[in-house]
Amino acid sequence: MSIPSRVKLVDVGPRDGLQNEKSPVPAEIKIGLVHRLQDAGLKNIEVTSYVSPKWVPQMADNHEVMSGIARQAGIVYSVLTPNLKGYEAAVLDKPDEIVVFGSASEAFSQKNINCSIAESIERFAPVVEAARAAGIHVRGAMSCTVGCPYEGEIAPERVAYLAGLMKGIGVQHVGVADTIGVGTPRKVQRAMEATLQHYGIDDVSGHFHDTYGQALANTLATLEMGVWQYDTSVAGLGGCPYAKGATGNVATEDVVYMLQGMGIDTGIDLDKLIDAGAYISDFLVRKPNSRAANALITKRAG
């Protein structure tokens, strides 16, 4: 399999990136971030989630954020929906894509969405059916495909099992998530191979957190398998509230820098992307969690 010549990045910063922030981030700042991402050339942005505000207070402004975006044609705005209640609220805000999110680990499923893997699939089935009937694309996130904060290592067979369940209810695309960033290249390749038992190469993506500094290596390892779609987070924002200690996704800036250096097209303007990362990092009063962004900011100042 040859390395793809073009890669699609879904920036999950406004959702995955900000969901774990302890202090409320105002809706206008989240909207400002989405606007800067779209100006930088991102064609896929994960904006928010329609989950319980008691579980994830930071996403309680989902309607305000979704309705405040000055949308651009050709951009896919996606949102997370764990159940029908979430879907029914989300659909009023006209997302282009919804994301159901399950787990390869039973314990993480319980901690994150308060139900077993089997129950989660029962909850997702009517959501998927309704979304597809409405012409809304459905993505499935598969958490803990390599390791789980509660169960430890996760076998590829469990990833294949979850992918099969997702396929069975009509989920069109699945993301292989290393939620706590413990994966290393061969392990992530095995999780991806397990997923490919049920999905074609055009219907899978990688979602790698960078807790142990392995996310770029894992991206390269799966690129070599022909994977061409990845979730990344501007300024390396994020972490999951139910995966203690896990840091953000691999920084979009780092991935774009690597891909540009490999001659792989992303359609993203790295300078503008760095400005988007600086905007949200300034608001959060911290440096971007991106080696490439910090190096290029220093060079600019130079």
Ligand SMILES: CC(C)(COP(=O)([O-])OP(=O)([O-])OC[C@H]1O[C@@H](n2cnc3c(N)ncnc32)[C@H](O)[C@@H]1OP(=O)([O-])[O-])[C@@H](O)C(=O)NCCC(=O)NCCSC(=O)C[C@@](C)(O)CC(=O)[O-]
């Ligand atoms: C899934 C639930 C809702 C189940 O939560 P539950 O408590 O089992 O739900 P319930 O059906 O028993 O309802 C309890 C209350 O929640 C309300 N409720 C029920 N559903 C909704 C909804 N959709 N939106 C708003 N409110 C809702 C419902 O109306 C009720 O309200 P009350 O009567 O007590 O006032 C809960 O566990 C939850 O919200 N979990 C959020 C989990 C989450 O957002 N985690 C982070 C995202 S996943 C992630 O980051 C990983 C990923 C995707 O990035 C990939 C990776 O890296 O692994």
